[in-house]
Amino acid sequence: MIDRVWKDLGPLSTSEHAGIETIVPFLDLTDEQWTRLVDVNLREMVCFASVCRRVVAEGRKGSIVNIGSIQRPRFSLDVRIYAPAKLAIEALTPTCPRK
Secondary structure (H helix, E strand, O other), X not given: OHHHHHHHHOOOXXXXXXXXXXXXOHXXXXXXXXXXXXXXXXXXHHHHHHHXXXXXXXXXXXXXXXXXXXXXXXXXOOOEOHHHHHHHHHHHOOOOOOO
């Protein structure tokens, strides 16, 4: 996807990533719900890596800026499983390596 956008529209200057939230009592949480939430909310790392590869290959400079969520500090096992995924995004925010 990144290669096609880069080819058809030119280098990316911004990117957006949406997330999902699953509100369910902790004891009702299923493996499928957790897997989908983590997969959707953390998949952006694969996109960032793809963009970084293009940026580095072309000798460009770039920055990745992630914007968290106001839900991140409001973690409650009885209500939200979204918060840990948002915390993970902050922990995983990469910088594009230089050659």
